[in-house]
Amino acid sequence: MMSPFPLISFLITLMLAAAACTHGEHILVKDTEGIPLRTTEQYLILPLNPKSNGGGLLPVPVKLLPLCPLGISQSSVRALPGIQVSFSYPYALMDTYVSEKEDINIEFKSHAWPGCEEFSKYWEVDESSSALEEPAILTGGKKREGNSWFRIERQEDFVGGVAYKLTTLTGTIGTVPGPWENAPQLVLTNDTSKTFLVKFHRVHGDTTAATSTSRLEKLGLRMFPSN
Template structure:
């Protein structure tokens, strides 16, 4: 156990010298692959701070689903897991490292069952702010995201998600809830914290049912 800790500490020290550092959850612990976390948007004057859930972002075609924020702050959304997009054996997730993000649920989705729960940037969109959708593939370019420090004044252990062509932000979706998109408008950036799943709530089925039924599909 001590050897494993020392190796983790050594790798973290080396990474920090290259501008990287371990990503931390709200308890100050390092984010790790194979664990589940709630991605919790920061509540602001224009953002209600609700958790993230799969949701329809258009009516025709309905699939693939996008990602919206819950209507209420007390709903944490669905948990996610992170995996490295490339071959990395160390479980600690560092800033500026490519990761795949996937919603985790023991309940089958009510629609669009042929699509994975892996996040992706919508590559077929002509929009300057393409939606973040479900149906991604591990390792594919549009399913690679990075976790970056939010910057000065954002608060402790606060981050933003980025991809190759921009930062994950939000716009008003078709159900008037914040919808995740890729943007280059800093004013739309969604700042987030990470709550470890088993520390944030004890009833998994209640979380999943409330999240999956929150929006009309």
């Protein structure tokens, strides 16, 4: 009788080859240094042109009452890079690279948080009965719920990098004037004129992350209404 080991070895080789071919078809998302995004790293999602539409992204209420769950807006302070995020896949995968047009979760990663701790820091599309025609992007998502799945798609190349947009199965992430100082608020839209073009800046070690959090605390999330 033929030993099963050559057959097992052949099947493993075939599976690895298939996986390599599949991975090769995927286009990896790259950060501002041209390095592929990894699920083991943290990043700042920055507007393509911060001079024209504000700084990085922060958790901010979308309305006065109730304050929770928090929405996501750009800082009205252009120099503020916002809070870093991490990317992950809804289901366990061995791949640690983030590919274009693959479903991913986005999660804020910071100890500085403006309340609403009972909600998760995963992003989601507001699917409540009170959601507007262009529903807000909120925190409080669940990793394996479809409204917490986003995609990163290449929009255009520019000198020094690539512009990306965030999408879902039902639309594109864009911005509208928000309730606090009219800072751009993230929503799901089908209006291409509102598309939020972004780039991804890797947070290098603890120093950059600590600096970002410290600046956030010092400014006291000035997008919130004063007490």
